[in-house]
Amino acid sequence: MWELLTLLLLTLAYFLWPKIRRPGAKYPKSLPALPLVGSLPFLPRHGHLHTNLFKLQEKYGPIFSFRLGTKTTVVVGHHQLAREVLIKKSKEFSGRPYVVTLDILSNNQKGVAFADYGPHWQLHRKLVQATFALFKDGNQRLEKIICQEISLLCDFLATQNGKSIDLDYPVFLAVTNIICMICFNSSYKYGDHEVKVIQEYNKGIVDTLDNDLVNIFPWLTIFPNKTLKMMKNCVNIRNQLLDKILQKYKEKFSSNSITNLLDILIQAKLNSDNNNSGPDQDSKLLSDKHILSTVGDIFGAGVETTTSVMKWTVAFLLHNPQLKKMIQEEIDQNIGFGHTPTVSDRNRLVLLEATIREVLRIRPVAPLLIPHKATSDSSIGEFAIDKGTRVVINLWALHHNEKEWLQPDQFMPERFLDPNRSQLISPTLSYLPFGAGPRSCVGEILARQEVFLSMAWMLQRFDLELPEDGQLPSLEGDPKVVFLIKPFKVKIKAQSACPPPGCTSGLGIPSSPFLIYEAWITLHLCCRCLRLW
Ligand code: 3NQ
Numbered sequence: 001m002w003e004l005l006t007l008l009l010l011t012l013a014y015f016l017w018p019k020i021r022r023p024g025a026k027y028p029k030s031l032p033a034l035p036l037v038g039s040l041p042f043l044p045r046h047g048h049l050h051t052n053l054f055k056l057q058e059k060y061g062p063i064f065s066f067r068l069g070t071k072t073t074v075v076v077g078h079h080q081l082a083r084e085v086l087i088k089k090s091k092e093f094s095g096r097p098y099v100v101t102l103d104i105l106s107n108n109q110k111g112v113a114f115a116d117y118g119p120h121w122q123l124h125r126k127l128v129q130a131t132f133a134l135f136k137d138g139n140q141r142l143e144k145i146i147c148q149e150i151s152l153l154c155d156f157l158a159t160q161n162g163k164s165i166d167l168d169y170p171v172f173l174a175v176t177n178i179i180c181m182i183c184f185n186s187s188y189k190y191g192d193h194e195v196k197v198i199q200e201y202n203k204g205i206v207d208t209l210d211n212d213l214v215n216i217f218p219w220l221t222i223f224p225n226k227t228l229k230m231m232k233n234c235v236n237i238r239n240q241l242l243d244k245i246l247q248k249y250k251e252k253f254s255s256n257s258i259t260n261l262l263d264i265l266i267q268a269k270l271n272s273d274n275n276n277s278g279p280d281q282d283s284k285l286l287s288d289k290h291i292l293s294t295v296g297d298i299f300g301a302g303v304e305t306t307t308s309v310m311k312w313t314v315a316f317l318l319h320n321p322q323l324k325k326m327i328q329e330e331i332d333q334n335i336g337f338g339h340t341p342t343v344s345d346r347n348r349l350v351l352l353e354a355t356i357r358e359v360l361r362i363r364p365v366a367p368l369l370i371p372h373k374a375t376s377d378s379s380i381g382e383f384a385i386d387k388g389t390r391v392v393i394n395l396w397a398l399h400h401n402e403k404e405w406l407q408p409d410q411f412m413p414e415r416f417l418d419p420n421r422s423q424l425i426s427p428t429l430s431y432l433p434f435g436a437g438p439r440s441c442v443g444e445i446l447a448r449q450e451v452f453l454s455m456a457w458m459l460q461r462f463d464l465e466l467p468e469d470g471q472l473p474s475l476e477g478d479p480k481v482v483f484l485i486k487p488f489k490v491k492i493k494a495q496s497a498c499p500p501p502g503c504t505s506g507l508g509i510p511s512s513p514f515l516i517y518e519a520w521i522t523l524h525l526c527c528r529c530l531r532l533w
Contacts, residue, residue, distance in 0.1 A: 021377070021386050028074055028385075030065045030067070031066040033067040037069075038070075042066070053397070062081060062397075063380060071390060073390040074390065076391060081380050082393045082395075085380060092374060093378070094437070095117040095373030096114050096115060096372070099371070100215050105296075110290050111296060111297040112124045116373070127264050128261065132182075134258070142446060143449060149175075153173075153454065154458060154462070166489055171310050172303065173188065176195060176303050179298065179303055182298070182446070183295055184262050185259055197241065202234075205235060205300075208227050239296070242299070249266075255270070269291070298442075302447075308482050308485065309356075313356060313455055314464055316358075316359055319472060320411065323413065324464065327349070328495075331349060335456075335460065337460070340457060351421070363483055364433055365482055368392050368394055368395065369392070369395055373390055374388060393432075398431065405430070460495070462493060
């Protein structure tokens with residue numbers, strides 16, 4: 001009996017043990033690994049995975065590997081090596097590994113975020129980029145769409161004057177509407193039932209996506225699994241909602257007016273359908289299912305990531321009231337109340353911009369990015385990497401490297417400013433908040449504009465203060481597929497009635513003290529607007 005069991009285990013171990021395919025090659029140092037379970041028993045169980053992997057660098061160096069089930073994962077925690085993977089050897093490392101939950105979400109690796117390297121991913125990424133190009137200028141300018149929504153967000157916040165609220169819903173609605181405009185030229189109203197549905201299935205998916213043992217041992221899918229069931233349920237709700245939008249949209253689609261992501265995808269499909277010369281691959285890659293996955297990726301990424309960054313920014317400002325005051329003074333001095341902030345104010349509101357950069361450093365949206373996969377045998381630094389190996393970039397390690405950042409655990413926006421605090425600087429190459437290379441975040445420009453404009457608009461009109469109970473937000477975070485912040489409240493206070501109803505700022509700049517006095521008397525300019533002059 002024992003002999004039989006041993007034989008069985010040895011046979012299993014033989015098949016499940018990864019084969020070293022290049023004898024003599026030097027591989028990254030590895031955590032210990034056992035048959036079947038791999039390195040699982042040797043990975044710390046408590047704390048955040050990104051910080052645990054960062055700590056392991058002390059023992060194993062800036063690149064090391066571990067094994068989970070049958071899969072080898074290489075962790076890269078230095079910017080030079082990370083850039084080699086993401087930029088220099090991007091072709092060899094632009095694959096995406098098969099992950100059970102991500103495969104369900106992406107309907108067999110369709111879409112852009114989780115699709116493996118290949119013609120399908122290349123086509124869809126190109127079409128998404130073409131969509132963002134539609135919003136470069138003109139009536140559809142990205143900035144205009146963002147400002148419309150932020151203006152509504154601020155109007156809503158004005159109704160909450162004096163109250164302590166969770167910003168989650170209003171911010172979620174604003175960013176959902178911005179991405180809705182980009183995807184299908186539509187938007188929701190405050191309180192629309194569908195927004196709640198989206199918010200709920202998003203939560204269900206984010207909570208379950210990277211939380212399951214089946215991602216390590218895919219064979220576990222043969223057993224009933226509650227988490228997976230819940231995830232599938234949320235994905236179904238999402239797919240039904242997006243499919244309803246797609247089918248309705250197809251009826252009103254017109255080739256004469258290409259204004260959003262759905263237009264671009266439908267038009268690309270029609271073009272390849274009409275192209276009868278030879279077998280056209282693109283047509284197959286643009287089925288309704290493919291379109292739905294790409295829209296789902298952009299829609300989901302656009303909402304979850306930006307909402308999270310905006311909440312983190314507010315949280316850090318609540319922890320640093322002095323900084324918040326200085327940003328408000330910067331807004332006062334450079335913009336005042338005469339007009340609302342624009343994207344072109346970014347190089348004038350340098351402290352605000354530096355603060356956002358620091359938020360993205362200290363709490364990256366995706367501390368481990370989305371895992372990559374080697375599409376062929378390759379190398380990173382001096383180490384051999386086999387085809388099929390998962391490669392994880394530990395952005396957290398890059399952003400917290402003590403050799404690159406002074407006191408990396410401290411929130412210090414001034415590190416992104418020159419000594420005069422008048423210009424933005426890039427202090428080190430160890431900073432990649434949006435990734436880099438062909439798999440970098442396709443919505444980077446959108447995200448940066450959204451966060452900058454919303455913070456500038458909000459801080460111009462409101463004081464964001466601690467709630468009545470004085471509770472500071474927790475800065476620990478909740479690492480899911482996006483590094484979330486735990487729920488918190490903020491007290492909204494309209495800035496000291498300025499500009500007052502009668503303020504006629506913007507009518508012209510008085511040229512002498514006397515005229516300023518006269519303007520004060522006759523035009524009812526408020527002290528804030530006068531201070532500007
Ligand atoms: C989203 C589904 C939605 O219901 C929840 C949020 C999801 C998982 C997104 C995901 C796309 C998606 N469905 O396909 C994005 C993701 C992972 C954020 C979460 C993302 C990302 C981009 N930059 C930084 C971190 C994550 C890209 C695809």
